[in-house]
Amino acid sequence: MKNVLIVGAGRLGKGFVGETFDNAGWNLTFLDKDPRVTEELRKHGCYYVKVHRVDEIQNRTVKNFKAYTCDEEYSCMEAFLETDVIVLPLYPEDFEEAAGYLTKCFEEFYRVHPDRRLTMICITNKNYLIPGITEAFRKDLSEDAKEWFDQNVVIRDSIIRRSTDAKSNYDVHIDTVAVNSLLIQQPVNNDFSDVEWMELTDKIEMLKDIKVTAVNGPHATLAYMGYLKGYSTIPESEADPEIAEVVEGVVEEITAAVMKEYPITPEELHNLVYFAPAKGVLPDSIYRVGYDPIRKLSKGDRLTGAAELCLKHGVSFDSIAKAMAAGFQYAEPRDANAQKLQQEIKNIGIEQAVSEYTGLDADSPIAKRVIEYYHQSAR
Numbered sequence: 001m002k003n004v005l006i007v008g009a010g011r012l013g014k015g016f017v018g019e020t021f022d023n024a025g026w027n028l029t030f031l032d033k034d035p036r037v038t039e040e041l042r043k044h045g046c047y048y049v050k051v052h053r054v055d056e057i058q059n060r061t062v063k064n065f066k067a068y069t070c071d072e073e074y075s076c077m078e079a080f081l082e083t084d085v086i087v088l089p090l091y092p093e094d095f096e097e098a099a100g101y102l103t104k105c106f107e108e109f110y111r112v113h114p115d116r117r118l119t120m121i122c123i124t125n126k127n128y129l130i131p132g133i134t135e136a137f138r139k140d141l142s143e144d145a146k147e148w149f150d151q152n153v154v155i156r157d158s159i160i161r162r163s164t165d166a167k168s169n170y171d172v173h174i175d176t177v178a179v180n181s182l183l184i185q186q187p188v189n190n191d192f193s194d195v196e197w198m199e200l201t202d203k204i205e206m207l208k209d210i211k212v213t214a215v216n217g218p219h220a221t222l223a224y225m226g227y228l229k230g231y232s233t234i235p236e237s238e239a240d241p242e243i244a245e246v247v248e249g250v251v252e253e254i255t256a257a258v259m260k261e262y263p264i265t266p267e268e269l270h271n272l273v274y275f276a277p278a279k280g281v282l283p284d285s286i287y288r289v290g291y292d293p294i295r296k297l298s299k300g301d302r303l304t305g306a307a308e309l310c311l312k313h314g315v316s317f318d319s320i321a322k323a324m325a326a327g328f329q330y331a332e333p334r335d336a337n338a339q340k341l342q343q344e345i346k347n348i349g350i351e352q353a354v355s356e357y358t359g360l361d362a363d364s365p366i367a368k369r370v371i372e373y374y375h376q377s378a379r
């Protein structure tokens with residue numbers, strides 16, 4: 001049997017990666033820095049995934065896994081040494097720490113299995129991270145292990161087109177929508193073609209730029225506008241006609257700009273960004289989808305990046321600016337970066353905060369429009 005190590009056993013780690021590899025008969029090992037994740041998995045001895053597919057909802061129970069915390073004793077080492085594929089569904093800011101912890105494991109892997117090859121798959125919604133992640137994994141290895149790493153380990157980016165939510169990262173009840181594959185940068189060193197929803201692709205950076213704007217831009221719009229109306233789930237936002245109109249505008253603007261910027265046909269774009277309706281309703285939370293507005297409003301990301309593309313191609317960015325203005329009002333108390341942003345707005349004012357957090361010049365027409373909408377809706 002083949003072995004997968006999942007570093008980051010939160011919503012996606014358990015609800016998508018774990019469930020999918022388990023379904024294909026692979027051995028699962030989870031590694032997480034949060035001890036509550038391991039405690040819950042061990043306490044229940046299994047976890048439950050409601051998989052919303054196009055034709056049915058499957059209620060899957062995943063058992064027979066190993067789960068470890070990033071402890072000082074490296075209790076994960078034995079399992080690490082048997083792994084074939086390592087999947088890392090982590091937030092962008094967590095890779096550095098994960099790499100630091102795993103250095104010792106790679107050093108040992110090289111010593112024990114110098115002839116084996118590994119594939120690592122990173123799952124985030126942030127593009128262009130792979131060179132920095134690769135350096136984080138290499139930098140503290142011994143010179144011999146570094147040489148082995150360069151020849152035997154590949155670190156690949158991916159494009160994740162599924163929403164997976166739970167009450168917390170350690171909850172053992174998870175909902176996931178399974179309608180699209182995970183697109184993985186090729187080539188890879190290991191065969192996982194027996195695992196459903198895994199698809200190799202070229203042109204990962206271009207496709208990821210398009211996906212993050214065209215899918216996650218409207219998604220963030222639903223979260224930020226829904227929050228302002230007091231909703232707590234994405235389906236509630238989707239059902240609101242006023243929000244739906246802005247989202248439609250965001251989709252139109254982004255689609256027009258994407259078609260002008262990239263060599264992609266309407267059919268290819270559709271295949272990349274279309275989510276077929278699945279059975280049942282995923283109660284995806286505004287908390288998860290809006291999480292970290294500082295990242296989501298940053299330069300090049302789903303909203304600011306989309307608006308800049310529109311400006312470049314003479315396309316209206318009016319609806320995107322409304323969504324960005326809502327992002328600057330997102331004050332979810334459980335979200336540390338939402339709180340930080342709100343404090344910054346109080347300290348330096350919205351004008352300066354928009355420039356600082358979007359990276360746009362103060363006289364940019366996008367920044368001006370965002371500030372205008374911010375004042376209108378904050379009134």
Ligand SMILES: NC(=O)c1ccc[n+]([C@@H]2O[C@H](COP(=O)([O-])OP(=O)(O)OC[C@H]3O[C@@H](n4cnc5c(N)ncnc54)[C@H](O)[C@@H]3O)[C@@H](O)[C@H]2O)c1
Pocket residue numbers: 007008009010011012013031032033034037070089090091092094095097098099123124125160161162163164165168169170
């Ligand atoms: N959940 C989704 O639907 C979804 C969809 C698309 C993309 N993503 C992306 O996938 C990534 C993970 O999202 P998620 O929803 O699973 O988040 P999550 O918070 O539910 O899970 C992340 C897990 O990683 C663990 N972690 C953090 N640092 C670690 C470290 N150094 N070593 C080991 N474990 C560590 C956390 O403790 C947590 O359990 C994010 O980049 C997110 O943007 C998620």
Ligand SMILES: O=P(O)(O)OC[C@@H](O)[C@@H](O)[C@H](O)[C@H](O)CO
Pocket residue numbers: 124125160161162163164215216219220288289290291
């Ligand atoms: O994961 P984030 O924080 O970058 O964005 C939140 C959601 O938009 C995202 O997770 C989507 O659900 C997912 O990318 C859909 O494929």
